[in-house]
Structure formats: structure tokens, C-alpha cells
Amino acid sequence: MGRLQVVGAVVADGTGRDPIDVDVTVEDGRITQLGASGGEPGERLDAGGLTMTPGLIDAHVHLGLSSPIQPQFSFQISAAEIAADIFATAGAALDAGFTTVRDTGGIDGGVVTTIAKGKVRGPRVLSCGPVQCQIGGHGYYGADWEPTELWSGHHLPGLCALSMMSGNADELRGNVREAFRRGASFLKLCVTGGVVSAHDRLTDTQFTVEEIAVAVQEAAARGTYVTVHAHNNEGIRNAVEAGARCVEHGTDLDEPTAALMATRGVALVPTFAVVERLLHDPAEAGLGEPVRDRVLGVRERMTEALAVAKEAGVRIGLGSDLIGPAQDCRGKELSLRAALETPMEALVAATQTNAEILGLSGQVGVITPGAQADLVLWNGNPLEDPELFSDPTSAVLVIQAGQIVKDLR
Known part of the structure; x- marks a missing residue:
């Protein structure tokens, strides 16, 4: 893989420290040195005038929902087209500066391994496989009179479930x-109703404490964890x-519940980009107009929940939750969060904090010796103009594990 020295960039390292002018040396896929290095042979990349950040991390993606949703779950789209849409979305994530994503429901293990083998372009993917739902709860998209036992017929082994x-x-x-047999690396359960639901309300609870504990026990037996879709x-x-x-989401989070989360070390991943998208045009995601009614007020309540969680000292990550086609502007989540907090806080959430939530602390999400060389060079400074995060063309150079995977210079 060789040696690469990136010189001349202003570096925001993902920790929240002020950006500095420093050279970054990469060898064999890892960052080996910050600062001027000697005259050893290797490629020299002039990044003068650009801003460097760690590769971004989206902690809430749905690669398996890259086609219009209702047609996908009514057998109107072929497996070939669904696969094409999934892999196009994976490539778009990389082009938007996201080198790692956590898929919170929809893909089967074959997608993870196909991207990891380099057969298609995409970020590093951690996946829960299929979401765990109660009968008739959030996550069921069968037709109204389709028997529950037929739902698994929508799964495409190795591709999406x-x-x-x-x-x-x-x-x-x-x-x-x-x-877990299909390749999940963590679990996700739906424990309340959802916005994009046909059979429940946001105020509904789903699964009992005893049932959720079963999943926690099974995850712990494999050294991993459970995250939950929850609004109330x-x-x-x-x-x-x-x-x-x-x-995930935490739309109506109140102060006592936030304090409980902080005490127990439970993280929160708010999801604003999907709310913006569904308010704007639910049909774009292949969903009906009633979804717009369900999402009304969610943005305001989720904004309040973010402030409540922050005040309580909850660890807060970042996730876009984009669904359907047109997932190319994934960085919109950072732009939205930057307006609610600061651009630096949004960047830290999408890098160092998300890495901690994913169990990859110190490996990705920071620019420090020993970390994976996942780097993005931005044309301009997104900490001064956070709308740059929303524009994939602003990410002029993307490096993943030391390899240049996008170069618009």
C-alpha cells in the first residue's frame, strides 16, 4: 500500500480541538505521524487550501431501503434493481465523505461482505441485519391483509431483509x-411505534422489558449490544x-429519562435529515401522503430532546436515517446539527462520538497516529460554512484505509 504524506491542509482531528496546520503521514492504511516527516520515499499529496477531517460516520443508515419503499415491498421491483440501488447508495455515501456507516436495518450479510471485498464501492459497514419487531409493530410493511407469516417472503437472502x-x-x-447467523454485528429492536408505520402510533410501546432483555442477553453472549428504535x-x-x-431518534425524550440514560451510559442518535426529507416530499421515498401528517411536529420535539439530552450529559451521536432513493446528500445531517449546536459539535458527533458508539473508538473517527487512515479533504472549511457538509462535491478527496477512493482535485 506504501506511504502517503498529505501536506498543507488545515486539520480538524475529530476531537473538538481547534484545527491546526499539520502534515499527515499514512503508511499501510494507518496514520503514522502528524507533523513534518523526513525524506523517506513515498507519495506526497499537496492539500494546500483544503480542510481535512476524519472520514465521517453515519450511525443510522438503511442501505437496504434504497428503492421506493412501498413498491419494494409489494414485489414491483426486481432483486436486480434493488441490488443496484443498494450499491449506488453505498457509493454515494463514500462520495459524500462517509467512510464508515452503521446499518440499522434492511441489509443481509452479503452486502457487508461484498463491499468489504472491494467488489463495489462503499463505506465500511456494521450491520444489525434485519430489525427485530413485534408482530404488527413498527418495521412491518406488508399489505394490510397480508398474513404475518408471509412477510419473510420479502427477504432476499444475502441482499436485504x-x-x-x-x-x-x-x-x-x-x-x-x-x-447473528446472517452476519449481524449488533442488534436493533423497535420498542415504540414509528413515523413510517401503518399499524401503530408514536405513543405505542412495543416489546416488554423481559422480551428486550432476551435480545440484550443474546447480544452480550456475543460481546455486542442492542440499540432500539424509540420515540416515547x-x-x-x-x-x-x-x-x-x-x-435511535428519542423524539420525546424528557429530563428524567435523559438522566437515566446518562447514569446508565446509554447513547442517543437523533435523526433530523429523514424528518426534513419526509416533510418535504414523502412520495420521493416511495411513501404515501399520510406519512407527512405523522412527521409533523417531530422536528421540533426532536430538537428539544437534543437539548435535554445534552443538558443531562448523554453521549449524543449522529445519524441521517435517510430512506428511499436520493440518499446522496447524507451530510445534510451535519448541516442540520450544526445549526442546532455548532459545526464543531456536529463534526465530533459524526466522528469521535459515533466511533465510540459503534465500538470503534480510536480506530476510526479521529486523526491520530495508530488510527485507520480514513480522511476527507474539503474544498473550503465546513466548520465555517457547514452547508459544505451537505454538498458531496465539496468533499474533493476521500481516503479510506489509506487508499484514495475519490479524487476531484
Whole structure:
């Protein structure tokens, strides 16, 4: 792989420290040195005038929902087209500066390994495989009168499997073990209703504490964790009591529940970009107009939840939750968060903090000797103009594990 020295960039290292002018040396896929290095042979990359950040991390993606959603789950789109859409979305994530993503439901293990083998372009992917849902709960997209037992017929082995339905703790245990067999590296459960749902409300809770604890037990047996889709406080508290380590969305999070999360070391991943997208045009994602009604007010409540979590000292990551086609502007999540906090806080959430949440602390998300050489060079300074995060063309150079995977210089 050789040696690469990136010189002349202003470096924001992902820790929140002020950016500095420093050269970065990369060898065999890892960062080996910050600062001027000697005259050893190797490629020299002039990055004068550019801003360097760690490769971005999106902690909430759905690569397997890259086609229009309702047509995808009514057999109107071929497996070949679904695969093409998944891999196009993976490549677009890389081009937007995201070198690592956590897929929170929809792909099967074959997608992870195909990208890892370099057969298609894409970020490093950690996946929960299919989401674990209760019968009739969030995550079920069958037709109204489609029997639940037919739902698994929508799975495409090795490619996509959105969710698995459980009627009780024993069924959940079996489904969780099946998810791990298919390559899951962590688990996700839906413990409340959802915005993009047909059969529940945001105020509904799903799964009991005892049922969630079964998944936590199975995850712990494999050295990993459970994250949960949760909008309301009762569902969040059920999950925290059962031992979940992360909460997705957290729309109605209140102060006592945030304090409980902080005490137990449970992280939060808010998701603003999907809310913006669904308010703007639900049809673009292949969804009906009723979704717009369900999402009204969510942005304001999630904004309040972010402030509540921050005040309580909860570790807060960043996730876009984009669904359907047109997932190319994934960095919009950073632009939205920068407006609610600061651009630096948004960057740290998308790098160092997300790496901690994913269990990759020190390996990715920071520019420091020993870390993976995942780097993005931006044309301009996104810490001064955070809208640059939303524009994939602003990420003029993307380096993944020491290899240049995008170069618009």
C-alpha cells in the first residue's frame, strides 16, 4: 500500500480541538505521524487550501431501503434493481465523505461482505441485519391483509431483509440468533411505534422489558449490544431497564429519562435529515401522503430532546436515517446539527462520538497516529460554512484505509 504524506491542509482531528496546520503521514492504511516527516520515499499529496477531517460516520443508515419503499415491498421491483440501488447508495455515501456507516436495518450479510471485498464501492459497514419487531409493530410493511407469516417472503437472502416479527420472547430469541447467523454485528429492536408505520402510533410501546432483555442477553453472549428504535419515554425506559446501550431518534425524550440514560451510559442518535426529507416530499421515498401528517411536529420535539439530552450529559451521536432513493446528500445531517449546536459539535458527533458508539473508538473517527487512515479533504472549511457538509462535491478527496477512493482535485 506504501506511504502517503498529505501536506498543507488545515486539520480538524475529530476531537473538538481547534484545527491546526499539520502534515499527515499514512503508511499501510494507518496514520503514522502528524507533523513534518523526513525524506523517506513515498507519495506526497499537496492539500494546500483544503480542510481535512476524519472520514465521517453515519450511525443510522438503511442501505437496504434504497428503492421506493412501498413498491419494494409489494414485489414491483426486481432483486436486480434493488441490488443496484443498494450499491449506488453505498457509493454515494463514500462520495459524500462517509467512510464508515452503521446499518440499522434492511441489509443481509452479503452486502457487508461484498463491499468489504472491494467488489463495489462503499463505506465500511456494521450491520444489525434485519430489525427485530413485534408482530404488527413498527418495521412491518406488508399489505394490510397480508398474513404475518408471509412477510419473510420479502427477504432476499444475502441482499436485504428489513425485519423479523416475534410474538413472544422465545420467538425473539430464535430470530435474534438467526440475525447473528446472517452476519449481524449488533442488534436493533423497535420498542415504540414509528413515523413510517401503518399499524401503530408514536405513543405505542412495543416489546416488554423481559422480551428486550432476551435480545440484550443474546447480544452480550456475543460481546455486542442492542440499540432500539424509540420515540416515547416509556419505550426508552423499558429498553434502558432491559440493558440496551443506545437509543435511535428519542423524539420525546424528557429530563428524567435523559438522566437515566446518562447514569446508565446509554447513547442517543437523533435523526433530523429523514424528518426534513419526509416533510418535504414523502412520495420521493416511495411513501404515501399520510406519512407527512405523522412527521409533523417531530422536528421540533426532536430538537428539544437534543437539548435535554445534552443538558443531562448523554453521549449524543449522529445519524441521517435517510430512506428511499436520493440518499446522496447524507451530510445534510451535519448541516442540520450544526445549526442546532455548532459545526464543531456536529463534526465530533459524526466522528469521535459515533466511533465510540459503534465500538470503534480510536480506530476510526479521529486523526491520530495508530488510527485507520480514513480522511476527507474539503474544498473550503465546513466548520465555517457547514452547508459544505451537505454538498458531496465539496468533499474533493476521500481516503479510506489509506487508499484514495475519490479524487476531484
